[in-house]
Each structure stands twice: as structure tokens, then as C-alpha cells.
Amino acid sequence: MLKKVVIVSSLITAAISLSACQSDTIQITQNDNTITLLKAPEKVVVMDFGVLDTLDAFGLNNTVVGLPKQNIPDYLNQYTSSDAINTGTMKEPDFEAITETKPDLIIISPRLSSSIDKLSQIAPVINMPVSNKDYFSSVKSNITLLGQVTNNQDKAAQNIAQLEQKIAEAKQVTTESPVNAIVALHNNGRLMLTNQSTYAALIHDVLGVKRAVAILPLLTKPQPGERPKPTLVDNQYIQTLKPGIVFVIDRSEAIGQKAMADDFFDTKILEQTGTKVVHLTADLWYLSGAGVESTNLQIDEVTTALK
Structure with missing residues (x-):
């Protein structure tokens, strides 16, 4: 060895x-x-x-x-x-x-x-x-590398081609849909915007779901080891932004802790703003991703929410 x-x-x-x-x-x-x-x-x-x-x-x-x-x-x-x-x-x-x-x-x-x-x-x-800046390229690179290391180059190429076709079909759905969205991560009772994560990269940059929140440059450069203050997604945030969809990835549920409450948002506010809350499969999105099978399943979940 x-x-x-x-x-x-x-x-x-x-x-x-x-x-x-x-x-x-x-x-x-x-x-x-x-x-x-x-x-x-x-x-x-x-x-x-x-x-x-x-x-x-x-x-x-x-x-x-x-x-x-x-x-x-x-x-x-x-x-x-x-x-x-x-x-x-x-x-x-x-x-x-x-x-x-x-x-x-x-x-x-x-x-x-x-x-x-x-x-x-x-x-x-x-x-x-995987990279949040060029997400699908890094996914393809990983699949290609695994194909080469395991002597399965043909299967790697075939699976990449199938994913490319599926993404092209998904983009037809997102292009025709006027709905915009945000992606948020739930953890221990708090829901936080995750606008520049790999999750958001797949949903917005790869699949073409319209962003309800643009990516803005940081006004001040964080100090080494300092994390930017999270943007909390709550009733007031929904009332102000009025996103078409809130895609929720539940970290707590994925790791066996208490899931996000069903009544986390005020239903009256959701009705007023026309916002739909879509709970993505927690363990698929938080614990996995960037693989052949996981990417296929993730694409299906996103496009289904827009239909």
C-alpha cells in the first residue's frame, strides 16, 4: 500500500x-x-x-x-x-x-x-x-477525477452529460418562471440568509432561479477570523423583502436536533407577501451534495418548487 x-x-x-x-x-x-x-x-x-x-x-x-x-x-x-x-x-x-x-x-x-x-x-x-464561485465546474471536476482514479472515465463522462442536460431543462423552467427566491439555513431556532453558499450557487447560479437579494460587496473588510454578522430571516424580513420562495435547509434536522417549527413564520404575512416556504430535504442538502446522485435529486427539488 x-x-x-x-x-x-x-x-x-x-x-x-x-x-x-x-x-x-x-x-x-x-x-x-x-x-x-x-x-x-x-x-x-x-x-x-x-x-x-x-x-x-x-x-x-x-x-x-x-x-x-x-x-x-x-x-x-x-x-x-x-x-x-x-x-x-x-x-x-x-x-x-x-x-x-x-x-x-x-x-x-x-x-x-x-x-x-x-x-x-x-x-x-x-x-x-467544491467552490461557491464556480459550483458546477467544481462538481464536474470532482466527478471526472473520481472517474480517472477508479478507471471509470466513461461513466464519469456519461453522468456529467446527463447532469448538463438536466440543468439545461431546469433552466427552461427557471427562465419562464417570474418567481424569485432566497436560500436560508436553519440552526437551533434561527433562520439565516445564506446568499453566497454552495447551496445558493446551485440554486441561483447553476439552475438560474432569480435572486430576491443581490450579492453585495462587503463595505468593510472583516478582520482575520471574524465572520460577517448573519442576516436573520424572520417575519419582518419577509414582510420587507417579499420573496416568492424561501428555500430552507435545516441543519438542525439534518444532524438529529429539533427541526424548524411549522409555525416559524406568521401565515398571514406569508399570504400577504405571496411567499412560499419550501423545506428542502435536510440531510440531502446539508450532509451531502456535489455528487452525481445528490445533484440529480437537488435539481428535482428546486424545479418542482417552481412548477
Whole structure:
């Protein structure tokens, strides 16, 4: 098993080629760093559900030997009872359990960036981030990279083509619809505007749902480590803005805590403003995304809300 430190970000263009000396390996060149990986790894630990659903779409479910089994999204519930070992959570890996699987490859998301050094002592690590600035390009880049690493380039290309077609069809719906929208994240009783998140990037920038709130530049540059003050989405905010749709992603529900109350908004205000509240599937949106299967499901939810 190769134990060289391997950190691959698919947002940065990576030239991938077969090793000239060993037909069972591939080389990934990223900037000045060339890494050798096993071609078509047989044992993979997957710490990201979007990656898991892409491998599932490739028909590689049997190669997954470890995954975070706590809070598996419903659309991947077949993995709850799979033979794969529980390898912790998406933020806290179980290093001992991962070691026991003797993986050929570990695939993570940026949630585990701080654990890369320790994980890379067990097996090569691929990090799969997505960008809120060019969301679908990064999704395609991730799918392409997974296709190359697993020797499933044709399946990767086929799935990307299908997603592109589905997005084109969704844009016909959003172009014809006059409805504008906001995207908001619920956490512990508070609903906050998430206008520049990857969720908003998919809904507005990729699918073309009209923004009820424009992206405005920050008037002051935040200090290092300082987060901008959140915009709370409440009755007064709805009354002032009058968005056509509020897409809600419920973090609390996704992680097994108390979901957003059904009476969170005053129904009279919603009727006066003509606002519809759409609760997106919490575990699909908050715990997953950017994979083949998750992106398909997310597109369906958004377009259904506009019909």
C-alpha cells in the first residue's frame, strides 16, 4: 500500500496520466506535485456522502470499506446495513477503524482538512472541495477525477452529460418562471440568509432561479477570523423583502436536533407577501451534495418548487 502523503484538490487543474512503469498505478500531477496512486483501488474509505453517491452511480459500492455511518442521508440508506465499517463522522474520523480497513485510498471533503496529515499516514488521501464561485465546474471536476482514479472515465463522462442536460431543462423552467427566491439555513431556532453558499450557487447560479437579494460587496473588510454578522430571516424580513420562495435547509434536522417549527413564520404575512416556504430535504442538502446522485435529486427539488 502506498503511504506517500497525497493531497489532491480537484478545484485545481490536475493532469492525470497512467504510469509508464506500472500499469496498475496512475500518476496525478498537481502543480509541481506528482503523486502515484493505485489504479482502480479495491478498498476505499469515503468520508463524504457526495463522493459516496458518485461511486455508487459508478457501481462501485463494493469497493467502499469504510464510511461515516452516523446520519447517513436517506437516499443512501442502503449503506446503513452495508458491510462497510463505521469510520467516524465527517468531522471526526475514527483513525483506528480506518486503519483496520487497510484502505488503498481515503477520500475526504474540506471538513476533514485538519486531519489530512494523520490520515495520509494510513493511505493516500484525496480532498474533494467544491467552490461557491464556480459550483458546477467544481462538481464536474470532482466527478471526472473520481472517474480517472477508479478507471471509470466513461461513466464519469456519461453522468456529467446527463447532469448538463438536466440543468439545461431546469433552466427552461427557471427562465419562464417570474418567481424569485432566497436560500436560508436553519440552526437551533434561527433562520439565516445564506446568499453566497454552495447551496445558493446551485440554486441561483447553476439552475438560474432569480435572486430576491443581490450579492453585495462587503463595505468593510472583516478582520482575520471574524465572520460577517448573519442576516436573520424572520417575519419582518419577509414582510420587507417579499420573496416568492424561501428555500430552507435545516441543519438542525439534518444532524438529529429539533427541526424548524411549522409555525416559524406568521401565515398571514406569508399570504400577504405571496411567499412560499419550501423545506428542502435536510440531510440531502446539508450532509451531502456535489455528487452525481445528490445533484440529480437537488435539481428535482428546486424545479418542482417552481412548477
